[in-house]
Amino acid sequence: MKKLASLLLTGALTFGLLAGCVSTSGNTETPAGGNETTPVESNTPSETGANLEGTVIKVGATPAPHAEILEVVKGILAEQGITLEIAQYNDYVQPNNAVEDGSLDANYFQHITYMNDFNTEYGTHLVSAAAVHYEPMGLYAGKTTSLDELADGALIGVPNDATNEGRALLVLQQEGLITLSEDAGITATINDIVENPKNLQFSEMEAAQLPLRLADLDMAVINGNYAIDAGLSMADALAVESAEGEAAQAYANVLAVKEGRENDPAIQALAAALCSDEVKAYIDETYNGAVVTVF
Numbered sequence: 001m002k003k004l005a006s007l008l009l010t011g012a013l014t015f016g017l018l019a020g021c022v023s024t025s026g027n028t029e030t031p032a033g034g035n036e037t038t039p040v041e042s043n044t045p046s047e048t049g050a051n052l053e054g055t056v057i058k059v060g061a062t063p064a065p066h067a068e069i070l071e072v073v074k075g076i077l078a079e080q081g082i083t084l085e086i087a088q089y090n091d092y093v094q095p096n097n098a099v100e101d102g103s104l105d106a107n108y109f110q111h112i113t114y115m116n117d118f119n120t121e122y123g124t125h126l127v128s129a130a131a132v133h134y135e136p137m138g139l140y141a142g143k144t145t146s147l148d149e150l151a152d153g154a155l156i157g158v159p160n161d162a163t164n165e166g167r168a169l170l171v172l173q174q175e176g177l178i179t180l181s182e183d184a185g186i187t188a189t190i191n192d193i194v195e196n197p198k199n200l201q202f203s204e205m206e207a208a209q210l211p212l213r214l215a216d217l218d219m220a221v222i223n224g225n226y227a228i229d230a231g232l233s234m235a236d237a238l239a240v241e242s243a244e245g246e247a248a249q250a251y252a253n254v255l256a257v258k259e260g261r262e263n264d265p266a267i268q269a270l271a272a273a274l275c276s277d278e279v280k281a282y283i284d285e286t287y288n289g290a291v292v293t294v295f
Helices: 002-018 063-078 094-101 112-122 162-174 224-229 246-250 265-274 277-287
Strands: 056-061 083-088 106-111 126-134 138-141 155-159 193-195 201-205 219-222 252-258
Touching: 056 063, 056 094, 056 265, 063 083, 063 106, 063 126, 063 224, 063 265, 063 277, 094 106, 094 112, 094 126, 094 252, 106 112, 106 126, 106 265, 112 126, 112 162, 112 252, 126 265, 138 162, 138 224, 155 162, 162 219, 219 224, 252 265
Parallel strands: 056 083, 056 106, 155 201, 155 219
Antiparallel strands: 106 252, 126 252, 138 219
């Protein structure tokens, strides 16, 4: 029942996000350029709008695709006199802490389910200012090059964080490799596997490590952003997370801000730029289905 309640809550949040790009719903490495960042400074805000000339917005992001997409956004905002500074991270913890403590204005790297779980675990107060895109997970070959060749006892790599592990296991179930308990859903762990005909073994590790360890594994289920970083394309995947599955609906990547900041004029300008036709065209042309817009 606990998992069902969690799934229903996530679904409700995601429905609100997918209704439109700009939303007020809501939930390691040092960033490039260091941690000396300060909140948005706007010169002349008004009640009906904002003259944002001279505004600086500081956003944390993982390198691909998020920081790459933000480079497009930077040009859009520059036309409005807004400077976008992008701090790159290679983990999922520091950019959230930086938004919470105010050293970043926003971050763009995570899906809504991860953000909500992070809030629960760490006591942070992050909310979504916009739902931007979805990154299908893929099952990639390591030592074993096809599903037909997968041997009894093969070693499969999966992420070790709560939300992405469940998502990875759903991909394996989708391909008929395992069966999960009926109530497992997106919160599934390896303990929820009820049928495992090939006696698959699982190596749980940080999501960012999976592409680096792929040669030591028979296969691995890898997040879209880390697959892109490693030079893997969707065409390389042996299986791709179904867009019709429950996971696809729960993992919209969001622009995250600290609660109370989501209606700031500068944040709204950033959200609008992220959800622009120019960004959609860039994503469609650049990522070949590995990144799919939800606006």
